[in-house]
Amino acid sequence: xxxxxxxxxxxxxxxxxxxxxxxxxxxxxxxxxxxxxxxxxxxxxxxxxxxxxxxxxxxxxxxxxxxxxxxxxxxxxxxxxxxxxxxxxxxxxxxxxxxxxxxxxxxxxxxxxxxxxxxxxxxxxxxxxxxxxxxxxxxxxxxxxxxxxxxxxxxxxxxxxxxxxxxxxxxxxxxxxxxxxxxxxxxxxxxxxxxxxxxxxxxxxxxxxxxxxxxxxxxxxxxxxxxxxxxxxxxxxxxxxxxxxxxxxxxxxxxxxxxxxxxxxxxxxxxxxxxxxxxxxxxxxxxxxxxxxxxxxxxxxxxxxxxxxxxxxxxxxxxxxxxxxxxxxxxxxxxxxxxxxxxxxxxxxxxxxxxxxxxxxxxxxxxxxxxxxxxxxxxxxxxxxxxxxxxxxx
Numbered sequence: 001x002x003x004x005x006x007x008x009x010x011x012x013x014x015x016x017x018x019x020x021x022x023x024x025x026x027x028x029x030x031x032x033x034x035x036x037x038x039x040x041x042x043x044x045x046x047x048x049x050x051x052x053x054x055x056x057x058x059x060x061x062x063x064x065x066x067x068x069x070x071x072x073x074x075x076x077x078x079x080x081x082x083x084x085x086x087x088x089x090x091x092x093x094x095x096x097x098x099x100x101x102x103x104x105x106x107x108x109x110x111x112x113x114x115x116x117x118x119x120x121x122x123x124x125x126x127x128x129x130x131x132x133x134x135x136x137x138x139x140x141x142x143x144x145x146x147x148x149x150x151x152x153x154x155x156x157x158x159x160x161x162x163x164x165x166x167x168x169x170x171x172x173x174x175x176x177x178x179x180x181x182x183x184x185x186x187x188x189x190x191x192x193x194x195x196x197x198x199x200x201x202x203x204x205x206x207x208x209x210x211x212x213x214x215x216x217x218x219x220x221x222x223x224x225x226x227x228x229x230x231x232x233x234x235x236x237x238x239x240x241x242x243x244x245x246x247x248x249x250x251x252x253x254x255x256x257x258x259x260x261x262x263x264x265x266x267x268x269x270x271x272x273x274x275x276x277x278x279x280x281x282x283x284x285x286x287x288x289x290x291x292x293x294x295x296x297x298x299x300x301x302x303x304x305x306x307x308x309x310x311x312x313x314x315x316x317x318x319x320x321x322x323x324x325x326x327x328x329x330x331x332x333x334x335x336x337x338x339x340x341x342x343x344x345x346x347x348x349x350x351x352x353x354x355x356x357x358x359x360x361x362x363x364x365x366x367x368x369x370x371x372x373x374x375x376x377x378x379x380x381x382x383x384x385x386x387x388x389x390x391x392x393x394x
Contacts, residue, residue, distance in 0.1 A: 007282040008298040009344045013360060019055040023066030025074025026247035027322045028031060028059040029360065034293035034301040049130055050153035057126040061271055064116055067252040069189035070233050073244025075103060080245055080321055086328035086354070087381045088390035094332045100332055108195035112167055117198055120164025121185035123150070124178055128272035143174025173200055176209040183217060186269040190230055195360070208255045217269035218262065247318055251289055252306045260284040284309070290318050290367035292360045294314040298344065300360055319360050320377060326358020327378060327386070331393040345369035354388040 002113050014020055014030050020029040030037070032052040040053060047053035066072045082097035104114040127149050131137050137145055146165070168184070169177040185203045189198035205212055212220065221227040236243055237253050255264050259282055267274045267286065275283070289308035293301045307314035341350075341357045348369035350356060356374040363371040375386060380388050 001130060002281045003366055008365050009297060010296065011294045011342060011362075012014050012173075013294060013298065013300065013342050015342055015357075015391075017060045018116055021059050021288070022325065023063050023072065023288075024079050024245050024247060024323045025318045025325065026063070026251060027318055027360075028063060028288040028290070029292045030055060030059065032056075033296045034303065035296050037293055037303070038267070040062070047130070047133070049127070049149050054126055054130055056151070057129045058289050060275075062118065063251075063284055064271055064286050065122065065185065066248045067190065067286065068186055069194075070193055070230075070244065071189050071194055073248045075100065075250075076245035076248055080325065083321075083325045083328035084381065087324055087378065087389075088383070090331050090382060090392045092332070092386070092393065093136045095326075097328060098332055099196065101329065110195050110199040112164060112195055112198065114189075114194050116160045116164035116167070117188065117194065118164075119160035120162075120168070121181045123153075124165065125182045125272040125275075128178075129276060132276055141175060142178040143169075144356055145318070146178050147174060158351050170203050172209050176205065176213070177212055180205050180209060182271060183220065183269050186217065187224070188222065190226060195272040211259060217265050218316040227234070232322055247289070247321070250314070251285070254307045256271065258282050260366040268382060290315050292319070299364060300362055302360070323356065323361070323374060324357035324381065327355045328388075330355050330357065331389060335393055345372065348372065350375055351384050353387050353390050355390060 009032075012031065014031045016317070017031070019031070022028070030052070032055075036052065036055070040056075066076065079097075079100045082100050086092075086094050086097050104118070109114050124146060126144070130149075131142075131145055150162055150165065150188055156162070157166075163330035165177060165181065168181060172180070176336065184198060184205060187201055188194040203380075215223070218227070221230060233258065234242075234252075237249055238256055240253070243249060259267060264286075267278075270366060275286075278286075284305040287305040289304060289306050291303040293303065295301050302315065304315055308318070341354050341359070343351070343356070343359075343362050344365075345351055345362070350372075351369075354374070355378065359372075359374045361373055376384050378389070384392070
């Protein structure tokens, strides 16, 4: 007989974090209950800055950055492969995984990391989307609004959204930084050295901000002489060539069909100007294919979008790969982090090891913790149990 005596309780899959985005596997994890998310469309027009809707926007925008970037698609593929290598040999060394897992946060000589740029651009666009529903701020200057929201949502000055914005604003001013940050970020992450490219583009913005604000993304790509290279990349994606992680390339291919290339290009370069007006099919084509929420009644709910809507196996594998990435992280760069999994199956013998803390395919108490697929998936890849792997890694 199945079942277990573990408590059925409300889950916190984020452990107190705001949102967790895994663009390289197409998964976004949010802390708000699914029932509250379902009421967004019919609920009150105003939501607090830094609240659930704000976090939802940030998560969408971070995924959109991934599908628009050859650099991030290649990074994602290397990261997943390196994570599987960790699982297959927990003893290590794991230099390749640790290097790739920290690639986006590594400081660059220009003074920024990739994460500083990506987080700042996503925050700029998320605030714009929030302001659209705030009648009190419709006529305020975007730069002023952004400064106030940054101070409210990120009181610590030394965090990526503030470091990135402050860096560009110091050169071109708050207003121009608000308008140009998403475009410059999109362009920089086409390049194989995004931080260096961003530095170059910031120089151009310092000289010609007004001109850049009037140009489409296609026109800027032409001016930079980058159009042919990017178009060739999209040709290869459309043809189904195996380049980059499929969790970003498959959604990109689907978004090309839904939007058309010209419209998609402008959407990825300046998301906030177009995102809120999209019809449902086009909107869901650029959202993370799997968005995971806790439910009020316990357990998790997976909200599917785009390519995942018609391919349950694709969605399942995305969540599996997010979980195995989390286990690889726990075995390497977070090996000193202790504590059990977020799940409520406290009677499970693997709960305390916490390697399943990013596993979002939980059995119900009716099925019992012995029905959890994490152990079988992990063991089939590692050749040992999670507890043995954790011991080997330490």
